[in-house]
Amino acid sequence: DTGVSQDPRHKITKRGQNVTFRCDPISEHNRLYWYRQTLGQGPEFLTYFQNEAQLEKSRLLSDRFSAERPKGSFSTLEIQRTEQGDSAMYLCASSPGGWVETQYFGPGTRLLVL
Amino acid sequence: DAKTTQPTSMDCAEGRAANLPCNHSTISGNEYVYWYRQIHSQGPQYIIHGLKNNETNEMASLIITEDRKSSTLILPHATLRDTAVYYCIVRVTFLGTASKLTFGTGTRLQVTL
Numbered sequence: 108d109t110g111v112s113q114d115p116r117h118k119i120t121k122r123g124q125n126v127t128f129r130c131d132p133i134s135e136h137n138r139l140y141w142y143r144q145t146l147g148q149g150p151e152f153l154t155y156f157q158n159e160a161q162l163e164k165s166r167l168l169s170d171r172f173s174a175e176r177p178k179g180s181f182s183t184l185e186i187q188r189t190e191q192g193d194s195a196m197y198l199c200a201s202s203p204g205g206w207v208e209t210q211y212f213g214p215g216t217r218l219l220v221l
Numbered sequence: 222d223a224k225t226t227q228p229t230s231m232d233c234a235e236g237r238a239a240n241l242p243c244n245h246s247t248i249s250g251n252e253y254v255y256w257y258r259q260i261h262s263q264g265p266q267y268i269i270h271g272l273k274n275n276e277t278n279e280m281a282s283l284i285i286t287e288d289r290k291s292s293t294l295i296l297p298h299a300t301l302r303d304t305a306v307y308y309c310i311v312r313v314t315f316l317g318t319a320s321k322l323t324f325g326t327g328t329r330l331q332v333t334l
Contacts, residue, residue: 111264138319149308149324150265155316162316198264206318207253212264 111213132201243309
């Protein structure tokens with residue numbers, strides 16, 4: 108059973124650098140979500156893809172953030188000009204859709220901006 | 222959006238049932254209740270969901286009150302591996318059936334020997 112995978116698992120970067128994270132959803136899941144989780148808080152929704160189309164973005168997703176899902180398979184989340192406030196766990200979830208969907212989460216990428 | 226209220230923390234002895242309450246008094250008639258848990262430094266793990274009837278799966282049981290204003294997640298025989306933060310979520314849908322899961326701060330369950 109191959110679940111959602113994310114790479115890298117940990118990333119340390121200096122303020123001002125760009126970083127990119129990758130998410131590989133469960134095979135044939137057409138829905139993909141990104142969430143962000145800061146210390147002591149629950150995850151917060153960032154953005155949603157249905158196949159290759161990005162259909163919803165949270166106001167948390169500033170213009171320094173961009174996400175893609177080419178060909179409707181894996182997805183990438185890029186943060187440009189990182190800030191210390193971007194330090195968080197970035198979580199990806201996928202779902203097969205349906206009326207009552209269940210989202211399955213990956214292990215997350217923990218980002219630390221120095 | 223329906224808001225959920227959970228106790229901040231609970232303890233449970235290993236082998237005993239863990240009963241985790243959740244209040245969602247503003248839930249709408251067609252909104253589902255979901256439970257996830259998050260073990261330290263891992264991604265959230267789906268446990269169970271329900272609308273109005275009680276539900277059971279291999280992990281847990283979900284009891285929803287008749288007025289749907291509250292629910293209880295039951296882990297029948299808690300083990301040390303069940304130590305985690307448990308989130309009760311009222312699913313918010315958009316664009317038809319896509320979901321934004323609003324996690325809140327959850328209940329930290331500590332299972333002890």
